[in-house]
Amino acid sequence: MPLAEPTDSVAAAAPRPTPPGRAKKFGAAATRKAIPAETGSLYAARRKIQPQAVRGTFRTIKWILLAVTLSVYYLVPFLRWQRGPGEPSQAVLLDLDRGRFYFFSIELWPQDVTYVMGLLILAAFILFLMNAVAGRVWCGYLCPQTVWTDLFLAVERLVEGDRRERLKLDAAPWSIEKLALRTMKHAIWLLIAWWTGGAWVLYFADAPTLVTRLATFQAPAVAYVAILTLTATTYLLAGHMREQVCTYMCPWPRIQGSLTDEHSLNILYRDDRGEPRVSAKRTALLRAAGQPAGDCVDCFACVTACPAGIDIRDGLQMDCIQCGLCVDACDTVMGKLGRPKSLIGYDTEANRRSRAAGGPPVSRILRARTVLYGILVATVGGIMLYGLATRSFVSLSVLHDRQPLFVTLSDGSVRNGYTVRLINKRPGERRFALAVEGLPESRVEVVGGTPEDMPVPSDSTQEFRVLVFAPADTRPDRSVPLTFRITDPATGETAHAQDTFKAP
Template identity: 65%
Template structure:
């Protein structure tokens, strides 16, 4: 973790060597501390187990989802989740989203933000600690690192030792596995944009589009760099969420908290026992620093809530293991709220409030947005029509005195079967409809397609003084009777 100390907090090396700090000028004191390498130690416990489960589930979904099949009928893609850019479609199991229905994607993004706000209001940065892609892939990279180079002490000893064949072999193997994971991460991403089995064969035979190889290369580089090398720097400096969530949290949110009222004053087991025998205060914390050793961002949770802390709960597992060994009660570090800690210090009873105005508001908004999206989805039309009036000229006066307007119509058929439509007009007295090159009573649109047609509307009747009438084009499915309509204007002199 890279700290950002002030000048007064930073202790110059010269002062350590015996040189008076007063003799140093401001120019001699660096403003930034160089990054120190973090060697997280392995830990076992409830929260570590939860993180392993989340890692397995999320990575399993990410890597395997493109290969799940979904039958949509003939001439339709059979991939369950597919972003089909050439045909401008997004398929998600039984859903098919068209470009003009992007509001569904916007709704999902709003829903995701609200869920994130609710998670923060209930349990702080639980997203960062368990579900964030940076956390998940970093956990995977750390697991590979431990398997190859050993745990914390072995890695620290190996890094401090001079280079040898064994050290070179371990480093080479580790980075090779990291690159392999990064490569497959990028490869899995591009599979969401084309038929996965087909693209895998094309990639293996070097027949895939160049953009696929470029995308894989970029994602391989970013995954390898962010999860393998930058790690906690991403959470501390690159990610905006720690700063945003600080403005959204309150005193009732559960966060990983060191119970300093119970842990202080710190001391060894023997020292604490002597103090207790004398009736003097003695804390449960034995200052073993295991909470710091297991932290993936190098945070000392005993200093309070800090921006680099991702609330993963690994320090809880480490502390509980130590407390069990020394015969003290567990949960010296636990998920607790600031309000609970203040009430305990004041000797007042406290009941944790998960349900409160903030969480009710977020939950209510989630229900509202979900309801609106579900209503729109259930009432979704499978046919549509859009009209564009010719702008030059706006109208034409025929030799017999009739007025004519021209339009371009786009008919939409969202079903996976061919359909025949009837086109009619409303709103123009004596209006006559003509479809250029086709019959208005039998407009055929292919399955899951749109069709553009040219339409002429003519009338011999005189227009109202406004010289503009609202005109409605109505499209009706011959088989089902379902209709769609669009309103434009019929313009005259």
């Protein structure tokens, strides 16, 4: 694990030196971040972290969000949405064969890639806003790595027991019982990972149909490859790598420092109240003698509960995902001792400094960067909603012939050829009328049809060969711009495209 790296806004909360005997008292987890002074190494040897189960407000929030997010992921492919005859009935579907993305009543074509870009930009601004307000709240509660790691840890506790039992099992020699427990745990992990990969491919084809084809080994080979790949990555990342993904593979811990300031909420230790640390038995004696004694009893409950294995009392660190489990662990201990809670909790560096100086509480959720991010989120979201509400369901593109650019006929008139592509984004066949503007007294012909009746099948595109003639007496002596306009007489919906008419 890397050395704890406080962000610029929390530089004052530098790590405290490890007290003598602390490593001996706490064991491997207390020394996992120790750095040999003689080598100056930035990394320590990898040690397996066995978090302690805790109960409390933040753990309850994490369970609720875990249940909601996993339910959405696993069940959404099976939701139905009727779109009409010949259209897919899956509510959320990325149809690669037809080049469509369906989201309930919304249907996006490849030409609508701007909406995908807008959604990515909106997600980035929302993430920036969340970080400016409450630090790495995304990492601690909603990140897929966190959600699936929590699920895998729950399975591990169910099979092997809580932290003490798992540590004993790790240290115990191999036996039939240990082999059975490990086999059961990894089998459940693989089952969850397999269904995670299976649920992913269901977003790309009709879910009930694909499930049947997968079960009867009639699905495409790419589906099996995708499931095996996602099974392996989920099993490795959530079951074995866990916090290493957040520390080494994810760039967000290194980026979030530039988005956080002294008014951002983060999980912080109230050292003004907790120091100096003494045992619960000595606290009353020291306070009776007029000597300082903090509320922290150095029980390491916050460390054993941390899925990253860090000590939050050493200050804000890059490894911390702000999940709040250390808060629940500490509040439980404080409650048993009859002391005020929130010795560890969400706080700001500005409020911490003000409190240390004897000043009033400081809280500035609304400030320049949060207002800016909020405006950006509202602007991008508003533009996307307006675009979706007003977008056209018909489109037109025109391609001029390259060879020849024009043809001079025997009567002196000039002919230009075009390939016109019409796009019908609605269910049901539509018939369009074509008009060409910009060339007086011109004549339009549609090969194999008429300009007044150009049929386009349901939810598809159709190409037409269009010829435009300029009479000899009014033909231009240079290229002139043309406007091709199509109209749906049934709905009045129109679309247009620009091109040019070439002349000698």
